[in-house]
Amino acid sequence: MSGAQKYINRDLSWLEFNRRVLEEAEDASTPLMERLSFLSIVSSNLDEFMSVRVAGLQEQRKAGYAKTDFTGYTPQGLLKRITKRTFRTVRQQYKVYRELMKLLSREGIELTNVQELDAEQKALIKMHFLEIIYPVLTPMAVDVSRPFPLVHSKELYLAVVLKPEGQVIGTEEKTVCAIVQVPSILSRVIPVRCRKNSRRSCYVLLEDLLKENISLLFSGYTTEAVHAFRVTRNSDLTLNEEGAEDLLQEIEKELRRRKHGLPVRLEVEKGMHPHALQLLKEELELSPEDEPLEIEGPLDLGFLSKFVSMLPNVDHLKYEKTEPVYPSEFDEADDILSVLREKDVLVYHPYESFEAVNDFILEAAADSDVLAIKMTLYRVSVNSVLIQALAGAAEAGKQVTVVVELKARFDEERNIAWARQLENAGCHVVYGLVGLKTHAKITLVVRREDGALRRYVHVGTGNYNENTARLYTDAGLFTSHPDIGADASALFNEMTGYSTPHDWRSIAVAPIGLKDKLFELIDREIEHAQAGRPARIVAKMNSLSNQQMIDKLYEASQAGVKIDLIVRGVCCLRPGVEGLSENIQVISIVDRYLEHSRIMAFAGGGEEEAYISSADWMTRNLSRRVEILCPVYDPAIRRSLINLLQLNLQDNVKARRLSSMGAYVRIDKEAQAPLRSQFAAAELGLWKTNSNAKA
Template sequence: MSGVKKYINRDLSWLEFNRRVLEEAEDPNTPLLERFQFLSIVQSNLDEFMSVRVAGLQAQSKAGYSKTDFTGYTPQGLIKRLLKRTSRMVREQHRTYRDLLRLLAKEGVTLTTFADLQAEQKQHLTEYFKQIVYPVLTPMAVDQSRPFPLVHSKELYLAAVLKREEGEGNEDGEETYCAIVQVPSILTRTIVVPGRRNSRKLVYLLLEDLIKEHIGLLFTGYQAEAVHAFRVTRNSDLTPNEEGAEDLLQEIEKELRRRQRGLPVRLEAEKGIHPDALELLRDELELEEEFIDEIDGPLDLGFLSKFAGSLPNYDHLRYPKYEPVYPEEFDDTDDILSVLREKDVLVYHPYESFEVVNDFVLEAAADPNVLAIKMTLYRVNVNSVLIKELARAAESGKQVTVVVEIKARFDEARNIAWARQLEKAGCHVVYGLVGLKTHAKITLVVRKEADMLRRYVHVGTGNYNENTSRLYTDAGLFTSHPDIGADATALFNEMTGYSAPHLWSSFAVAPIGLKPKLFELIDREIADAKAGKPARIVAKMNSLSNQSMIDKLYEASQAGVKIELIVRGVCCLRPGVPGLSDNIRVVSIVDRYLEHARILAVAAGGTEEVYITSADWMTRNLIRRVELMCPVYDPGLRQMLMNVLQMNLLDNVKARELKSTGSYERVVNDQPPLRSQFEAADIPLWKSIAAAVDA
């Protein structure tokens, strides 16, 4: 192990993940409009990374903190490496953007400049500017009487450098004036240009280019020397004073207002920006040169998602449409609970429809024998069916308890709105626990049946969000197992009351019990390996960065346990290092859907145990959140999840393997091509126990 670092840095690993997303945009085998979508994802990922991770390091550096983390980096040293790599990534991102535009032009769709338009087209767009755009714009001069305005985080602006027009008493060499104009995000970024005569091509112009062309209408009596776009990213990580807050809801709302005023982290400026404008921005934002990127192309490529998704009649340039199927276990009944009295049911999104989750709550809300519904909400979509049904249940007299996590990053405002709506309907709303985020995904339905109460539970790996359920892979378990029901009741009592920690029958719950349970399972595999019994761990998650978890996996590897990890994003573990991690393999899959399911399987001496969980193996999940891990008791359902894991491990189309160097390489072998996400779309393949046994 000489000369090899034991761990991979979390932030450098994250950049490697975003590079894998960028590679999907560069891949000629990815449909063209989907490649634009991946470019948009790269942008949104980078925005969050800069506003949270780099912002945190920047704050540490300014405070003089210089200790090394467990991967050997100081904040100062890490920032330099991160900025160098992000700048390189942005250049590659825009190079790919230009390549894709050329390919799109061959398909009859063009993003053009105002100068390249015909006279009639220019006249039409000038009228559009005067009627639609001009009334929305607000020019903001910067001078002694008008100080530099608040520039909102991640919004697009234009910096105009002006001089007085001749005849106004100006002399050669007169000083320049600076002004700022926000590009209104309320208007579409890509404007449809009327077609040229006898042309069937679609032509678009960017909104900021139209504003630049007509900037003179905003500054009469002045001449624009230069107009360039810029964009500021601010520290967006909320730091509410939960302990001292009398009302957590009000504290979060106060922090949301502060977010737009957070310290600047990064300035993106259009390449060739006028030196006067750049100097003004640098001085006002107090940013050092290394935090300023001059970009050759449009700023904020996040607009590409909406643009590519809205192009009409271009489905041949997209992935084939896939319509989730309704789970076959509930196909022939309108009574979901009756099915669950007989057996557990596992669903896997997006291949199976999220409608079954809505129907589960809808049925419970309408059932006169249901006494209570309890649910956790972390991220919920707009116009959520679940919110409406929970409100309806409360209005009908049922006991409805909802744990709403109002600290869910970038969804705080929406969750506050949901919480107030639920409270108005009569639901008991709990805003999570002080110092902890509630990230567990669980719904409990309590129903009176004959002379007993029966509990029905849904436990998931993903959020109760209909929109993301069509884009993310996630597992959900429906069950009426009495042990799981009892633990679900105890969990809600702990979250809403003052209950002492429960002795769990089935669950493992963070922040107290999940990590010890994971260690217990790994230790058992270590003991089995030393005793010559089957010893294997297969785990699927989004991220792995907790040092003690990594050390425990290293220990298991050295004891002879075979470990296979499917980690989509950050992985600080370094696999394949002789004497340290010889028995560990790590793969990452980046494909059409975001791999989001968290699944754990352990050999258990040959009697495979399988769990689903809301938690990644990160410090925040294991000790700073309420997380839940639930066993899957039914042997058939366990096999289904093993099928999912096995397909991921056999993927040789979209899988990349993490090497001991910290780099990722595409999996290449002599096996027939297997693309796990496309294989999973064939539901019988993973849902059929017989298929798994035959394989």
């Protein structure tokens, strides 16, 4: 079979995932404010995809690289497919936007054009412009003495075409062009005082207000045209880690260079003046293959998420609020460590509170018998309790070691700030290993007890981030199991010192042994299937794109192993292909929360095993990152995880099944009662061992 017959291309699969996000904005059963938020997510997703994945493909095209990848695509051919699908998705996105604006208007909320305001409203909004906006603006002329300015990535600008006063509009002589940045420091959406006796709320966009008053910036000229545009630049960092004397300084230098990355995409307002459009094409030096994306509507719908957050009295148009529950195992105990001396505890976010993780660190920081705390940090929230707790522990004299991943994409600046704060507090801060990202999520607490040392460990599938823990589904395991504790110590010694790879007792660690461990587990299921014993794999992850892993799953399918995959995003495996993957089923769930947990279960010939992991089954996770695969030894927790996976597999409301042709189709639920796994899991305990969920 050819590559295209055996595999689905990673980038095209990602575009299909973003299309599934857009479907949530289209879904009339989704609350209106949530539909707007999904529409915003589509834009922010596409921004990152363009600035990283498409940017890399464009670099390959410019370098003349013409080899096909394992899915059968050359960079040139793949870019054509991406462009076609992207344009189609964006057109649909703006069609949905216009529909949602009508629904918003029916709710008494109007996002309107300045020209549609009455005289009193126009006067008030102009006063706002003169007092708040005008002083911030910087018009930038483009001529011989004033070269084209640096246009920042993903910022909104206006291209203004001008004629000297007295010149007939429409003639080509003395046409000039200027650029005005729409200030990102100001709110993109501006409230307007309602008309008298009106119950409606009225808002205008900042760029529309600028257009209405643009002549105030260019005295002596007549405005012929003004249109918005936006540039996306290559945002991937190119680091020389081995040659850098100081990794932190090297990353700071690369962050400054990011502002000057090569343009990848140009978005322009539909009907842009040809003079302005030609100027942008020439100055940005866009390739002829990279045509500007004309948009009928406001550029960058990412503003919708902030717009939703500023609207008053719209809770009835959102999902019903739910508060995470503090884990019952810890709720009545005097302290967390005393519970962990007796048993392991699983915490499943966002249904159970991240406060348990905070309390674990806070208690350890305050405990006089705790000697050391070691932790990895990848993406941390702005006002992190954990940072304060770690700093406090170091100031109290404990040995505190923090592995901060400075290369976490688009969080580099925040992580640099955290690293400096922790260092100033006396923590030992390590920036990870050269050439690898530290993506593992693990915390180790070492405590003196009865003349000996006991280790307490937290291993998670998600970041140590209080904010995303309310929005992402993730699992966290608390344990004092001696083998996991010993491995945790060895892992931190390897990350901070010169220790050679460890002979692990329990966990598996990428990039050296995690993939081999997964292969070993899959091979074992193959042996069970061939011997007629129970053989099944259920694995949940964000992405599956590593060719060797896919081929191993194909091998297992051909041996008769039943495989169920729950893959939220990219999936390069083709399920249901006769003679190749007819024993494999793949579903994707896109719903209220971002499915983020990585959980695996293996039938083991009747002796089930379950694992949680920080790693997706992608090449970068398995070979270029420090990742963890951790076994679950507690039988009750193992059963809870298997119940949780089964709950996902029973979803027939938000799950979509991947066909052998690469299309995602909704599951026919006519013959069965509707089951929405995220809402079912919200009934706390449904997925736990004492629930009625079918195993």
